[in-house]
Amino acid sequence: MRRQRTPENRGDRAYRLATAAVAASIPIFMFAILIFIFQYSLPAIRFNGLGFFTTSSWNLGNLNTAATVVKNGVTGLPGASYGVIGLLVGTLFSSAIALLIAVPTSIAIALFTAEDAPRVVREPLVALEDLLAGIPSVIYGLWGITVLVPLVQSTIAPGMSKVLGFVPFFGGGTNTGYGLLTCGLILALMVTPIISSTVRESFAKTPSELKEGALALGCTKWEVQRRITIPFSKTTIAGASMLGLGRALGETMAVLMVGGGSYAALPSKIYSPISTMATAIVSLLDSAFQDPTGLALYSLAEVALVLFAVTLAANMAARVFVSGGVTKAFVSRSEA
């Protein structure tokens, strides 16, 4: 144990132990989530086997029969088959679109707020950025339904399929406006303030000697940014992008509201309706209650487990680049 400056009296010892016991709730909650979801999904893991990771289907089986099938010691309905691939593709594709838009956008915003903007508007800009990060995801979903979905349907999707139609996956247009592209756009909007606030702080820490030296050599502002400011922050940019990715992968309500909900079919074009792992847990639970064997509920827990693993991987990657990880981005809001 660490040596104390003064010998620890009884009251202090009790205080330390009491706060330690409270602090232990954090790892306890963490392990409880992992253990209970794993335990609950065990029958599904045994029933679905490796097929869960190689197929795309969500079929409860025949609900109108008393017959059941037993696979690997687990009882399910005849014809039941569960595979996560469609949901995994929906999750990864929508997050990838979001990052492709959000990362360059965030760098531009960070450059603007850290360097270009007149001093008087910097504070309000940061406040607006915080506000955007703090808006509940159902509100994004509501805006998505009332504004973005009609906009994608009437303008963005037809425009894109006209201009980029020769590229596979980009042609064909949309009927409804609900789908992969809309999810990607709304996720991009949601993760941009998270990425840009982290990157902005790093830009502001660029040593001014380096920047001034480059300016003195006759570089333009953009050349200084391209050669010095951005490279100086490249690990932060990578870390912040991973933070944004972690958020996008697990985002539920906004994507649920604009995704269009297709569970088994892989998206054939960027306008196809999709579900992600997170949205499937919400939208499939009601129907899962109808499965008398409970297998549908266990399979949803298996989906939750995969989602947990994927977001954990993104957040671990973020930790490699940005010390403090996810919480840092929020804690720093009480710092500035």
Add this chain to the structure above:
Amino acid sequence: MKSEKGLSSRKVVDKSVRGLTLLVTLLILAPLFDMIYIIVSNAVPSLSLDMFIHTTVTDGILNAIVGSLFLVLLSSVIAVSLGVFSGVYLAEFGGRSASFIRFFADVLTGVPSIVVGYFGYIVFVLYLGWGYSAMAAAIALTIIMIPYVTRTTEFALRKVPSEIKEGSYALGASKATTVNRISFRYAAPGIMTGILIAVSISLGETAPLIYTAYFYNYLPNLALFHSPVGYLTWVIWAFINEPLALAHQQAFVSSFVLMVFVLCLGLGARFLVARWWKS
């Protein structure tokens, strides 16, 4: 000359990048203002006394407002008491176990809220047999709030100048007394900021509540177990997909109320930060 031409084209590139950063910033802020505009323009014509004194059974959202406040109050009580003292441990008694806990606080923040919700459903609703209940929902929200409260408390306590703490030790005060009487007072605005951010996050959550609190069209009976609770975010999510105009009005007024709460909490947090740094 050649270099002259090079210089002017470089300046053109620089100017266009300047314009681009401004344009991109405006492009991202536009949806924010549009969101506020859409909510206000749809909610204001529907604002009526009935909205605030009737429940979702008829033409109001009273049960959702009361339910949201009930759930947030309940989860805040748990999350603040756990989070603040966890923060004390991390800041004052750090060491190897503290970095272990810090690591898990970060991991916990990254867990998708729907996974927390499904965990709550499995453990509280099914295994413990609480059914859809305020307590199941409050613990799910607590799990989401704790890391924020913990880390901001730790951060605020670390900012307490060592002179102040040493003065207290010199007067013979124990560490416990110093933290409780001296450091807390100094760090209070910082801790409060973290709490306000956590409250604002939990107020806006939907996914962890859908299968823990479920929804209830009547006023919550304030029982902790075996009674579902209605809340604002459910009204927004579920009612906007219904065909009736009244349901849409209820969804927009709920959004309006939620945004007012979130804005007030955000402004409160900023105000506290500003005051903290002045002192």
